[in-house]
Amino acid sequence: MTILNGKPEAAAILLLVLTTALVCSSGCTVPPLFGGGATEEVNLTVPVTPGTALFVQNRNGDVHLTTGNMSAVSISAVKQTPLAQEELSLVEIIVREEEPLRVETVRARDTVQVSVDERIRIPASVAVDTVSTTNGDIVLAGTGGDARLITSNGNITATGAGVVLARTSNGQVAVTDTTGDLAATSTNGGITLRNVTGYVSAVTSNAEIAIQNPGGIDTIRSTNARISADIPAIRDNVSVTTSNGDIRLKIAPDLNATIVAGTSGGRIVATDLPITVEETGETTLQGRLGSGGATITILTSNGDIVLSPLP
Template sequence: MKGYRGYAMDSMKRAALLALILIGLCVSAGCFGPIPGAGQTETEYRTVAAGPGREIVVQNRNGNVHLEAWDRDYVEITAEMRTSFFRSELDRAEIPVSDSDTLLIETRHSGQNVRVQVDYRINVPADAEVTRITTTNGAIVAENARVARAEASNGPITLRGTRGDVSMVTSNGPIEVEDVSGFVAAATSNGGITARNVSGIADLKASNGAIVADLPAMRDDVSIATSNGAVTIRVSAGLDADVLLQTSNGRIAVHDLPLTFRQYSDRFVQGVLGSGGHTLSVSTSNAAIELFPLS
């Protein structure tokens, strides 16, 4: 015969089983709506006419932006909204497009603590003027377009084949630019910077990351600085510049460049390239600085 303890255990098991069955039936019937973490998505498509030289601004919040130039005369916008919470959360994010003199593509939130990520894929005419791209908690990628400024918070920035002078700022992410027909200015607070095959450098500033850059030309004094990262610069052999190189804990090496040394030590170099001119200042802490010829 079962004792009191055995009957109690059987009753608890039956109650637990009944509760699981009821919960399963209610979930299948939609009593509770979507389960947080299951993932909800919604995609919006827009097309907007764009005349020659149309100015475009992109302002995102909490998501990625991928912008690319194409051979058509209109702007195509694909916005994917995602949330790990209830589907009603998607209704708290809007994507209005303001079609005035400046085409403004932006993400707006209704209320506080909106838990939605919006990822954009935007195609623009090749002659469009993208004056600014901004986002938070996401990456920016721009390809083959004319882009003047890119700003990210907590995400990387990548530019490939863009045209025109460009300024980039991010926090907690690297910056990479390649094949840019324009002068480059870049700053990141926690990451490295790579600038290859560009027309020239304005300023580069990083922290806790390396800097690798091509320097074919200077328009003014140029500062290239990082902390806790190496700096490697490929300099045009025909560049005329005054040069200052300084590291607090690393070596300095100048390879096969016509640099006339004025002062030279392991951690400080002052010299002149060509006939001198604007000042190229390169500094880092706790890492090396190397200059190579740009072939």
């Protein structure tokens, strides 16, 4: 055994630290050795009137919202820190009981090392307006309203909820079964949209986009990844673009639109679509569906473009 400063106790401590590091090299989480780390639960109940709008602003943590058969808003939060218990007192959850109702995480200073994960249950009559956080996921299920969901370094998931905006970075967006128009944006995260009754736009980079059964399409854009989408309707010029990836589109055959498609290092295949071809080449296609009209521009590089009719 190596002796530090002539004290075998110091060597024992060093051995304990090294052993812990070796055991946990596979990624497990170990609480600090010398008394650090603390957790605190916060539970709040807030009465609301039907039709109240809800704003949620978190910092560094997840937000989950669901509905329930209830007349009040129920908030369950967990505060965590890798430091001492005193660090938790520097973060408070403030509820402003007015119209709109606001649930805000407030920090005494920006350098506070505390994460707050929130689970909020609301009456079905409450309309979610805005949910924002940083370094955390946002999850909605069954909530009403025209919600704007904003995070960074986190995923956004919404099922059966009213959503008009889903914006993140370094995270995925997945929205299913929502009404109205929807804009979804990310970077380095995939976007999946299903059963949106309104028009959708989806913009990301370095990740796939998949859109199924929308009311219509506005814009679809990615890089270095595949795009697949249904296009039942357009209301203006539409662009579908990526690079280093295939584009596969199912287009309503009764649509009146101009089609302009181009690729490099790939091929264009249009199967069973009633396109009147005006210009074609190995890597280009221009024509019209029906009487023509607004233009659907479809561009990729190093990928195929495959067009087929939407059933």
